Amino acid sequence: MNVLLLVIPLALALGTLGLFAFLWALKSGQYDDIEGAEYRVLHDD
Amino acid sequence: MCCTDMALAYVEAHAAWSEANTRPSLGRDYAAFLSRAADGAARASFAVEGVRCAGCMTAIERGLADLPGIAAARLNFSDRRLSVTWQPRAQADIAAVLAALEGLGFTAQPFAPGRVSDAEAAETKRLIRALAVAGFASMNVMLLAISVWAGNVSDMTPENRDLFHWIQAVIALPAAAYAGRPFYEGAFRGLRAGRVTMDFPITLGVVLTLVMSVVESLQGAAHAYFDGAVMLLFFLLIGRVLDQTMRRRTRACAENLAALRSERATLAEPDGGLRDIPLVELAPGARILVRPGERVPADGLVEHGTSDLDHSLVTGETAAVPVRGGDRVFAGALNGSGALTVRVTASAGASLLDEVEGLMRRALEARSRALVLADTATRLYVPLVHAAAALTLVGWLAAGAGWHAALLDAVAVLIVTCPCALGLAIPAVQVVASGALFREGVLLNDGTALERFAQVDTVVFDKTGTLTLPESTLCGGTFAPAALETAARLALSSRHPMAAALATAAGLAEPFPGAQEAAGLGVRAVVDGVELRLGSARFCGAEAQAAAALADHPDASVICFRAGEGAPVAFPVRQALRPDAREVVAALAALGHRVLILSGDRAEAVEAVARRLGIADWEAGLAPQDKIARIEALGHAGHRVLMVGDGLNDAPALAAAHASLSPVTAAHVSQAAADALFLGRGLAPVLSVLATGRRARRLMLQNLWFSAAYNVVAVPLAAAGLLTPLIAALAMSGSSLFVTLNALRARLNPAPAGPRRAADPAATGAARTA
Numbered sequence: 001m002n003v004l005l006l007v008i009p010l011a012l013a014l015g016t017l018g019l020f021a022f023l024w025a026l027k028s029g030q031y032d033d034i035e036g037a038e039y040r041v042l043h044d045d
Numbered sequence: 046m047c048c049t050d051m052a053l054a055y056v057e058a059h060a061a062w063s064e065a066n067t068r069p070s071l072g073r074d075y076a077a078f079l080s081r082a083a084d085g086a087a088r089a090s091f092a093v094e095g096v097r098c099a100g101c102m103t104a105i106e107r108g109l110a111d112l113p114g115i116a117a118a119r120l121n122f123s124d125r126r127l128s129v130t131w132q133p134r135a136q137a138d139i140a141a142v143l144a145a146l147e148g149l150g151f152t153a154q155p156f157a158p159g160r161v162s163d164a165e166a167a168e169t170k171r172l173i174r175a176l177a178v179a180g181f182a183s184m185n186v187m188l189l190a191i192s193v194w195a196g197n198v199s200d201m202t203p204e205n206r207d208l209f210h211w212i213q214a215v216i217a218l219p220a221a222a223y224a225g226r227p228f229y230e231g232a233f234r235g236l237r238a239g240r241v242t243m244d245f246p247i248t249l250g251v252v253l254t255l256v257m258s259v260v261e262s263l264q265g266a267a268h269a270y271f272d273g274a275v276m277l278l279f280f281l282l283i284g285r286v287l288d289q290t291m292r293r294r295t296r297a298c299a300e301n302l303a304a305l306r307s308e309r310a311t312l313a314e315p316d317g318g319l320r321d322i323p324l325v326e327l328a329p330g331a332r333i334l335v336r337p338g339e340r341v342p343a344d345g346l347v348e349h350g351t352s353d354l355d356h357s358l359v360t361g362e363t364a365a366v367p368v369r370g371g372d373r374v375f376a377g378a379l380n381g382s383g384a385l386t387v388r389v390t391a392s393a394g395a396s397l398l399d400e401v402e403g404l405m406r407r408a409l410e411a412r413s414r415a416l417v418l419a420d421t422a423t424r425l426y427v428p429l430v431h432a433a434a435a436l437t438l439v440g441w442l443a444a445g446a447g448w449h450a451a452l453l454d455a456v457a458v459l460i461v462t463c464p465c466a467l468g469l470a471i472p473a474v475q476v477v478a479s480g481a482l483f484r485e486g487v488l489l490n491d492g493t494a495l496e497r498f499a500q501v502d503t504v505v506f507d508k509t510g511t512l513t514l515p516e517s518t519l520c521g522g523t524f525a526p527a528a529l530e531t532a533a534r535l536a537l538s539s540r541h542p543m544a545a546a547l548a549t550a551a552g553l554a555e556p557f558p559g560a561q562e563a564a565g566l567g568v569r570a571v572v573d574g575v576e577l578r579l580g581s582a583r584f585c586g587a588e589a590q591a592a593a594a595l596a597d598h599p600d601a602s603v604i605c606f607r608a609g610e611g612a613p614v615a616f617p618v619r620q621a622l623r624p625d626a627r628e629v630v631a632a633l634a635a636l637g638h639r640v641l642i643l644s645g646d647r648a649e650a651v652e653a654v655a656r657r658l659g660i661a662d663w664e665a666g667l668a669p670q671d672k673i674a675r676i677e678a679l680g681h682a683g684h685r686v687l688m689v690g691d692g693l694n695d696a697p698a699l700a701a702a703h704a705s706l707s708p709v710t711a712a713h714v715s716q717a718a719a720d721a722l723f724l725g726r727g728l729a730p731v732l733s734v735l736a737t738g739r740r741a742r743r744l745m746l747q748n749l750w751f752s753a754a755y756n757v758v759a760v761p762l763a764a765a766g767l768l769t770p771l772i773a774a775l776a777m778s779g780s781s782l783f784v785t786l787n788a789l790r791a792r793l794n795p796a797p798a799g800p801r802r803a804a805d806p807a808a809t810g811a812a813r814t815a
Binding site: 027 | 098099102104120121122123124170173174177178181184185188189208212216623
């Protein structure tokens with residue numbers, strides 16, 4: 001069962017990475033204009 | 046319906062006389078709207094109207110990027126706000142941006158986001174961060190918890206189980222400490238104010254669950270409830286985030302409307318100069334100029350000039366009131382024919398506004414609104430649950446179980462009754478229902494108002510600006526087409542609000558060149574050697590025709606026209622009924638509501654409207670205190686009154702009524718006093734509000750009864766010591782899911798059986814001014 005000591009921290013680290021990615025996206029304003037984003041993706045600037 | 050449509054609806058409601066068209070451009074002082082970044086770059090925000098599609102977004106951003114000095118322009122499509130950043134050393138020219146937007150076909154106004162909305166935005170982000178943390182913790186803790194549950198019935202060693210419990214603790218404890226803060230703070234605030242809010246049992250449940258789980262883990266027990274605690278927080282935070290987002294959207298929309306209204310005053314400076322300033326910067330003692338066709342921006346005393354004022358937004362009175370030097374004028378009155386210089390006064394005693402505010406305070410204090418459902422539920426719930434937990438403890442001790450087992454079961458009762466369902470039951474319905482109303486063009490000021498709308502059995506309307514449209518239109522009779530057309534073209538040159546009613550008949554015609562406004566009298570132009578006059582009866586020598594027209598239309602005012610020495614024509618002008626007023630009143634009566642009109646206007650004018658709508662109960666010439674008295678009398682007689690009104694004089698009545706509704710064109714004080722605002726020209730929102738309120742209340746009650754039933758099953762189970770973490774998790778998520786799904790039904794076919802807002806001919810007025 002020693003593999004647990006490797007797998008669980010690994011899973012938690014990946015999860016934490018996802019959490020921080022979300023918090024970063026929130027902080028950098030990517031959720032400020034959800035309606036606009038769906039149109040912006042169609043425009044090539 | 047999006048914000049833009051709402052703004053358009055608002056502009057349509059005001060279309061016939063948009064102030065932007067009448068007001069000559071002055072040097073405007075925009076400094077208040079600029080903010081500076083750290084590197085010295087200037088920034089400004091604009092509320093933009095007319096953004097309909099992705100194309101508009103690109104057009105605006107590209108169009109502005111070409112302007113000199115602009116570093117970036119970005120349009121927020123969700124709330125229709127444009128944010129412009131200038132280059133660090135560039136001159137920030139807001140007027141140039143407005144002109145460029147005008148050229149692209151968009152109306153915009155600079156916008157200074159208030160402190161309140163900044164705080165709201167910060168609160169939303171905080172809640173979403175807490176939600177993210179709670180979500181992360183729930184997923185990972187649940188992953189480990191399920192392993193334990195599976196291990197408990199198979200071959201997991203106690204060492205591994207303990208390890209899994211401790212990992213859960215390491216995740217859940219900090220996550221709960223962070224994500225639960227909104228609830229802990231709410232509970233603490235409530236306790237300090239001597240109240241037990243819903244936050245209190247939530248906090249108690251979470252903290253006790255965590256403490257008990259740690260104790261159990263220390264003893265190497267088979268069960269720990271970390272997953273329950275974080276999952277509870279996760280579900281409740283979903284409710285909070287939804288609620289907050291809805292509120293923010295409503296507020297953003299209201300702020301855009303306020304910005305697009307562009308409330309400003311023209312300051313007459315001591316050196317004779319004129320300067321346009323935002324209304325908020327107007328201080329008592331300032332001298333302001335009020336031109337014909339403008340609204341008086343603040344209470345004050347007339348220093349110079351004579352004019353006639355339309356007080357319909359102030360008192361409901363539609364007949365013009367003459368004013369001259371020394372008279373008191375009130376904010377919201379519409380200036381007629383002459384320019385006035387007004388000295389702004391701080392609301393000194395005996396003014397109408399003071400009286401209204403005094404009455405409103407009284408009305409709000411006296412209002413014994415029924416306890417809202419959420420409070421009632423909390424009041425019942427908290428003592429019952431805590432009593433059940435205490436009983437469990439005492440019961441097990443009496444039955445001879447040890448302290449440990451007895452405490453464990455008592456805490457289990459608190460956990461299983463954790464107000465997951467109860468905490469979501471009402472907010473979820475409020476969010477869904479206010480979203481449905483938002484799409485119908487109704488902005489809800491207060492979520493608890495939904496329940497009060499549901500109980501309404503009597504609807505009281507104000508007349509002026511509520512049953513009728515806020516602007517005047519030509520009424521009655523057939524006129525010689527040539528005279529009407531010429532008069533309408535001449536009316537284009539006048540700023541008088543009554544001329545605006547006539548001007549809508551001009552279609553796309555150009556005003557006559559050389560037309561001149563004679564202050565206090567009317568407009569005059571010489572065309573092909575013939576002198577054309579439009580204005581008061583005296584100005585046109587049309588006293589006889591005016592009297593005849595007034596006899597035919599007692600609720601109208603008259604504007605006269607004369608070409609050369611020809612026979613004068615009197616055009617009766619009045620505030621027309623809202624296009625669907627008759628249908629809405631009939632629908633209300635069909636639903637069994639009693640409908641009344643309480644108006645401050647003349648009896649003849651009110652009677653005419655009441656007869657056309659088929660309303661038997663009407664009273665005219667009421668002062669604000671009379672309106673309150675009538676509404677309170679209805680309340681004492683056991684009626685639940687919905688007040689619909691817009692004037693300053695309606696504000697106390699709006700506050701005193703069981704529930705209240707205002708059109709978005711209403712006076713500020715009334716808007717603040719009303720439970721909800723509706724947009725557009727129709728009255729149909731009154732029906733939607735009542736129908737949505739009834740539906741919402743029904744769903745809330747269903748949800749509450751479901752929660753009660755859930756507790757009736759779960760509490761004995763927990764008290765008997767049969768509650769495993771698996772059952773607790775299933776029960777909690779199942780009940781939350783059930784009430785949320787049930788709340789979503791408030792969204793299904795929200796439209797009541799009744800007239801919907803239709804495209805109406807007055808839109809052509811908007812087209813003309815556009």
